[in-house]
Amino acid sequence: MAMNNQGRDSTPHAVTVAGEFVTFTGNKALQQEEALIFELDNPGAVGVDLEAPVTTKTRLGGVKTRAGVGLPSLAEPDVVRHYTRLSQKNFAIDTTMYPLGSCTMKHNPRLNEKMARLPGFGDIHPLQPVETVQGALELIDQLAHWLKTLTGMPAIAMSPGAGAHGELCGLMAIHAALDARGESHRRRVLVPESAHGTNPATAAFCGFTVDTIPAEENGRVSVEAVKAKLGDDVACIMLTNPNTCGLFEPQIREIADAVHAAGGYFYCDGANYNAIVGRVRPADLGVDAMHINLHKTFSTPHGGGGPGSGPVVLSDALAPYAPLPFVVHGKDGFTLVEHAKDAGKAQPFGRLKGFHGQMGMFVRALAYILSHGADGLRQVASDAVLNANYVLASLKDVMSASFDGPCMHEALFDDRFLKGTGVTPLDFAKAMIDEGYHPMTMYFPLVVHGALLIEPTETESKQTLDRFIATMRHLTEKAKAGDLAHFQASPRLTPRKRLDETQAARKPVLRWVKPAA
Amino acid sequence: MRYLPLTETDRSAMLATIGVDSVDALFRDVPEQARLKGPIAGLSDHMGELAVERHLSRLAAKNTTASTVPFFIGGGAYKHHVPASVDQLLLRGEFLTSYTPYQPEVTQGTLQYLFEFQTQVALLTGMDVANASMYDGATGTAEAVLMAARINKRNKVILSGGLHPHYRSVVETTCGVMGMDIRAQAPDWKNAEDLSALIDGETACIVVQTPSLFGHLRDFTALCEAAHAKGALVIVVVTEVVSLGLLTPPGEMGADIVVCEGQSIGNGLNFGGPYVGLFATRDKYVRQMPGRLCGQTVDADGKRGFVLTLSTREQHIRREKATSNICTNSGLCALAFTIHLSLLGEQGLTQLAQVNHANAVTLADKLEAVKGVKLVNDGFFNEFTVKLPKKAAKVVSKLAERGILAGVPVSRFYPDMEGLEDLLLVASTEVNSLEDMDALVRGLEEVL
Numbered sequence: 001m002a003m004n005n006q007g008r009d010s011t012p013h014a015v016t017v018a019g020e021f022v023t024f025t026g027n028k029a030l031q032q033e034e035a036l037i038f039e040l041d042n043p044g045a046v047g048v049d050l051e052a053p054v055t056t057k058t059r060l061g062g063v064k065t066r067a068g069v070g071l072p073s074l075a076e077p078d079v080v081r082h083y084t085r086l087s088q089k090n091f092a093i094d095t096t097m098y099p100l101g102s103c104t105m106k107h108n109p110r111l112n113e114k115m116a117r118l119p120g121f122g123d124i125h126p127l128q129p130v131e132t133v134q135g136a137l138e139l140i141d142q143l144a145h146w147l148k149t150l151t152g153m154p155a156i157a158m159s160p161g162a163g164a165h166g167e168l169c170g171l172m173a174i175h176a177a178l179d180a181r182g183e184s185h186r187r188r189v190l191v192p193e194s195a196h197g198t199n200p201a202t203a204a205f206c207g208f209t210v211d212t213i214p215a216e217e218n219g220r221v222s223v224e225a226v227k228a229k230l231g232d233d234v235a236c237i238m239l240t241n242p243n244t245c246g247l248f249e250p251q252i253r254e255i256a257d258a259v260h261a262a263g264g265y266f267y268c269d270g271a272n273y274n275a276i277v278g279r280v281r282p283a284d285l286g287v288d289a290m291h292i293n294l295h296k297t298f299s300t301p302h303g304g305g306g307p308g309s310g311p312v313v314l315s316d317a318l319a320p321y322a323p324l325p326f327v328v329h330g331k332d333g334f335t336l337v338e339h340a341k342d343a344g345k346a347q348p349f350g351r352l353k354g355f356h357g358q359m360g361m362f363v364r365a366l367a368y369i370l371s372h373g374a375d376g377l378r379q380v381a382s383d384a385v386l387n388a389n390y391v392l393a394s395l396k397d398v399m400s401a402s403f404d405g406p407c408m409h410e411a412l413f414d415d416r417f418l419k420g421t422g423v424t425p426l427d428f429a430k431a432m433i434d435e436g437y438h439p440m441t442m443y444f445p446l447v448v449h450g451a452l453l454i455e456p457t458e459t460e461s462k463q464t465l466d467r468f469i470a471t472m473r474h475l476t477e478k479a480k481a482g483d484l485a486h487f488q489a490s491p492r493l494t495p496r497k498r499l500d501e502t503q504a505a506r507k508p509v510l511r512w513v514k515p516a517a
Numbered sequence: 518m519r520y521l522p523l524t525e526t527d528r529s530a531m532l533a534t535i536g537v538d539s540v541d542a543l544f545r546d547v548p549e550q551a552r553l554k555g556p557i558a559g560l561s562d563h564m565g566e567l568a569v570e571r572h573l574s575r576l577a578a579k580n581t582t583a584s585t586v587p588f589f590i591g592g593g594a595y596k597h598h599v600p601a602s603v604d605q606l607l608l609r610g611e612f613l614t615s616y617t618p619y620q621p622e623v624t625q626g627t628l629q630y631l632f633e634f635q636t637q638v639a640l641l642t643g644m645d646v647a648n649a650s651m652y653d654g655a656t657g658t659a660e661a662v663l664m665a666a667r668i669n670k671r672n673k674v675i676l677s678g679g680l681h682p683h684y685r686s687v688v689e690t691t692c693g694v695m696g697m698d699i700r701a702q703a704p705d706w707k708n709a710e711d712l713s714a715l716i717d718g719e720t721a722c723i724v725v726q727t728p729s730l731f732g733h734l735r736d737f738t739a740l741c742e743a744a745h746a747k748g749a750l751v752i753v754v755v756t757e758v759v760s761l762g763l764l765t766p767p768g769e770m771g772a773d774i775v776v777c778e779g780q781s782i783g784n785g786l787n788f789g790g791p792y793v794g795l796f797a798t799r800d801k802y803v804r805q806m807p808g809r810l811c812g813q814t815v816d817a818d819g820k821r822g823f824v825l826t827l828s829t830r831e832q833h834i835r836r837e838k839a840t841s842n843i844c845t846n847s848g849l850c851a852l853a854f855t856i857h858l859s860l861l862g863e864q865g866l867t868q869l870a871q872v873n874h875a876n877a878v879t880l881a882d883k884l885e886a887v888k889g890v891k892l893v894n895d896g897f898f899n900e901f902t903v904k905l906p907k908k909a910a911k912v913v914s915k916l917a918e919r920g921i922l923a924g925v926p927v928s929r930f931y932p933d934m935e936g937l938e939d940l941l942l943v944a945s946t947e948v949n950s951l952e953d954m955d956a957l958v959r960g961l962e963e964v965l
Contacts, residue, residue: 061896120577
């Protein structure tokens with residue numbers, strides 16, 4: 001029963017206690033210490049009630065069975081409490097502004113979760129006869145249509161499982177197209193030094209060599225720098241636009257033309273597509289292939305690091321090489337092309353993934369596109385860019401903006417404003433944590449010293465931004481006032497203080513091991 | 518628009534602070550001819566929740582859902598019951614809307630479950646160590662082949678004819694572009710292949726699967742010995758991870774790398790994705806592993822905590838010298854796996870595996886009694902192959918018209934191969950009732 005109101009104090013005691021407050025349990029009220037699930041083992045307990053097997057007869061063909069696995073035993077309440085407590089140790093978009101540059105941490109609408117869980121999408125098998133999954137194939141076709149329309153591109157490969165997987169898809173299409181042209185000697189890929197690490201890694205993964213293009217003083221890639229690297233061994237350029245400094249590449253058309261004139265292709269890293277969705281079509285920039293991170297621009301949840309989804313839009317030149325499987329619409333409805341022999345004139349380069357792609361993400365992304373509509377999507381890019389510029393304009397007098405002029409959807413600062421304070425970008429970021437903010441991306445891109453890359457996204461209100469700006473100004477003043485210890489000791493209010501990453505790497509402990517009895 | 522908090526008043530005030538007249542001015546670097554003047558043509562304006570629900574529900578209603586019919590489809594993805602608390606916990610915003618745990622002080626929740634996940638995968642597979650997940654089993658297998666080639670600097674790969682054809686295709690595509698010599702064996706539906714004779718001094722690795730595509734159970738102990746004697750690695754693939762609740766794990770057979778599709782535990786069918794690849798290996802190979810790894814350490818106060826570690830293998834540090842280009846993993850699906858496996862526990866997992874096998878045994882007995890149906894397997898777990906007197910694709914189609922999803926015709930994977938047209942893969946898990954099984958038997962009797 002609830003507490004009776006009669007006979008108890010209804011105002012707080014006027015009392016102060018000196019010294020650090022340490023609890024008996026180590027818990028801090030809402031913040032609970034939590035052991036590993038293996039340490040919560042309660043032998044004899046079970047978290048599911050299964051029916052007994054209908055027969056004890058076995059037909060294992062003589063193979064051996066195992067003695068045991070070594071899993072812990074818990075009843076459902078203990079499992080639910082354990083994972084609920086773990087969840088409370090995370091920052092998330094739902095709990096705080098998460099201005100992680102280059103990651104597009106925007107609001108994840110719950111309608112999209114509800115739609116992905118409709119049994120008609122969540123409870124269908126990828127190998128069901130196609131006549132029993134017409135609605136699923138139609139959904140993939142609709143999403144493909146809108147992604148092609150938004151980007152202005154004629155073709156799309158839907159199966160890649162993430163952004164980096166999409167890059168792989170694009171580069172393999174380029175590889176196949178070059179082979180088909182009889183130009184297999186083209187194996188050099190141009191990558192600006194500001195690129196995401198996945199770009200050179202993907203190029204190398206496909207057997208290409210990576211040639212780095214230096215950045216200009218203004219954070220852009222110049223057409224001259226690209227031309228200086230072009231030759232008849234160049235397969236493609238991999239360019240992020242807007243680039244990782246949060247800037248639109250003004251010479252992008254000239255760069256695309258130069259690469260095309262030299263016989264190469266233009267792969268665009270679409271990680272920053274959120275800045276231009278509905279306002280600029282990549283096709284009009286000369287792009288041959290671009291992956292779209294559905295978990296960024298189209299707001300499928302990041303889920304603590306996946307699952308993502310990375311469909312790739314393709315130009316006419318690359319379209320024939322798109323991987324299997326793909327959906328086609330015929331006179332008897334939708335069908336799924338799963339084998340090269342059924343691909344008609346197309347020459348698919350192969351298969352990238354089991355089954356047909358990240359269907360659960362497709363449902364969410366289509367729900368997002370329909371919810372926003374043509375007007376809303378254009379507003380997404382406008383507000384994302386407006387919010388970033390508002391942060392830039394409001395902080396550039398106290399923090400050091402790396403480049404002049406407006407930015408796109410993210411504002412890049414560097415560590416010059418911390419010069420002489422002893423505070424590093426990492427220290428600064430950790431102090432933001434105690435103030436209740438997830439830090440921005442740090443030390444990336446590599447083209448400026450001590451990068452601090454802030455991407456607010458369009459789903460933050462002005463009120464939230466004003467509070468964030470005030471906090472950043474406060475921390476900046478504190479750093480400049482010489483309060484080095486404050487920053488070096490941060491964060492202090494989190495379940496764990498700074499963790500020893502060096503020890504973790506030197507003596508890796510990658511799993512729990514049952515202690516000797 | 519409900520997801521966009523800025524009001525017109527806010528926008529005007531913000532433009533004034535920035536010192537420009539309009540948002541268009543912020544797009545000044547975009548070439549004039551590439552600027553769209555108005556909204557994208559053809560797409561309607563924003564919709565309310567109700568309208569979006571109507572649109573998508575109409576599409577969903579056109580599909581036959583697995584739970585509503587007698588359902589026996591497997592072939593690399595399996596219909597299992599997932600406890601309600603799994604999805605409820607996944608929907609907690611602190612898990613759902615968090616990013617990769619690069620700031621460990623504010624992501625101990627994600628990091629700790631990844632550490633638990635890695636431990637569970639190592640235990641299940643009987644291996645030393647596991648990573649924090651891959652996109653799916655097929656991509657994980659291709660990554661395993663590349664890892665093996667990094668370890669022994671060899672170029673030849675032998676793929677068993679029992680390997681799932683999608684896995685085979687992904688390996689051929691992904692490793693083929695790297696110039697690897699891939700020797701895929703013919704579909705081994707009779708469980709008769711002898712791979713040890715194919716291993717030579719050039720062989721980087723051999724990829725085998727148990728239960729195989731056709732449901733056969735294999736002990737690879739001798740094969741591992743033969744491979745190791747020639748310096749080759751053995752990669753064991755498991756597409757039905759519930760089988761590891763009953764069968765000897767690949768680690769005990771001597772496998773060097775184990776890759777599983779983890780969908781069966783915690784994750785729905787979802788028309789093929791997102792799923793979760795499990796990836797485990799020996800301690801000595803850990804620095805050649807692809808993907809994210811979570812490790813234990815201590816914080817500034819000496820308390821136990823977790824961080825992403827050994828990132829010097831990864832693309833954001835090593836760029837073109839990384840072990841893989843993989844960045845995103847399958848975090849939330851890994852969480853679903855971890856919660857479901859925690860609920861099952863030792864007893865639940867064993868029992869779930871027993872129930873699956875018992876249902877498959879019961880169904881196999883019933884199907885063998887149907888005239889013209891022959892069971893191909895000596896042994897199986899929860900999926901087996903039957904040889905029909907007619908083309909399996911036609912039979913499946915006719916049964917689908919009768920509201921029974923009977924299984925996967927092998928011709929769906931191998932459309933051009935003679936001798937496989939009559940083969941049907943049939944799976945039975947804990948979700949199948951005796952009534953479902955009898956419905957399949959009656960249906961088969963009618964259409965054969």
